[in-house]
Amino acid sequence: MRRALALVALCGAALGGCSSVPGPGEGSSQSWLLAPAAAIAIVENGYTELPHVGMALATWALVDPLAPNWQISAARLDERHVRFHLQHKLLHTGGEGEARQVLARNAERISREEGFSEYEIIRFEEGIESTRPFARRTVVADVRLLRGRALPGL
Numbered sequence: 001m002r003r004a005l006a007l008v009a010l011c012g013a014a015l016g017g018c019s020s021v022p023g024p025g026e027g028s029s030q031s032w033l034l035a036p037a038a039a040i041a042i043v044e045n046g047y048t049e050l051p052h053v054g055m056a057l058a059t060w061a062l063v064d065p066l067a068p069n070w071q072i073s074a075a076r077l078d079e080r081h082v083r084f085h086l087q088h089k090l091l092h093t094g095g096e097g098e099a100r101q102v103l104a105r106n107a108e109r110i111s112r113e114e115g116f117s118e119y120e121i122i123r124f125e126e127g128i129e130s131t132r133p134f135a136r137r138t139v140v141a142d143v144r145l146l147r148g149r150a151l152p153g154l
Contacts, residue, residue: 001092012143013089017099026054067089068089069088069089069098069102070087070088070089070098070099070102071086071087071089072084072085072102072106073085074106074110077142079144080116080144080145081122081142081143081144081148082107082110082143082145083140083141083142084103084106084139084140084141084142084143085138085139085140085142086099086102086103086138086139086141087129087136087137087138087139088136088137088138089138090134091134092138093140096137099126099137099139100124101143101150103124103139103141103143104121106141107119107121110143110145111143111145111146114145116145116146116147117146117147117148118145118146118147118148119144119146120144120146121141121142121143122141122142122143122144123140123141123142124139124141125139125140125141126138126139127139
């Protein structure tokens with residue numbers, strides 16, 4: 001039973017590592033070599049016992065590092081105005097300063113999809129929502145979608 005559990009943990013670590021780090025020749029990093037070494041260290045040090053695996057799965061479920069850092073919703077105010085609501089993850093491992101970048105990417109996407117050439121952020125409010133047990137960073141922004149300024153008829 002212990003060997004089967006160790007084999008499952010080793011395969012899971014190898015498959016998870018292979019999908020999230022660049023392979024040979026991709027990028028300048030050789031960090032893809034760490035996945036097999038980490039899996040061997042886990043098995044050799046006895047971290048494949050049930051309490052350790054259970055704690056690792058619970059931590060993964062709470063933190064969920066592959067989930068997006070921001071929940072985004074957009075509502076049309078009128079033909080040319082969109083209001084964005086962004087909420088940061090409750091448990092996160094970074095991403096505090098990326099709200100404006102996330103907003104810019106989404107405003108750009110919506111402006112292109114709607115046939116506008118530009119956008120302008122006319123209001124940007126960032127704050128902390130004091131929820132229990134964790135505080136949550138929030139952003140509310142209004143965006144005006146614009147036609148081309150050089151050729152306004154387009």
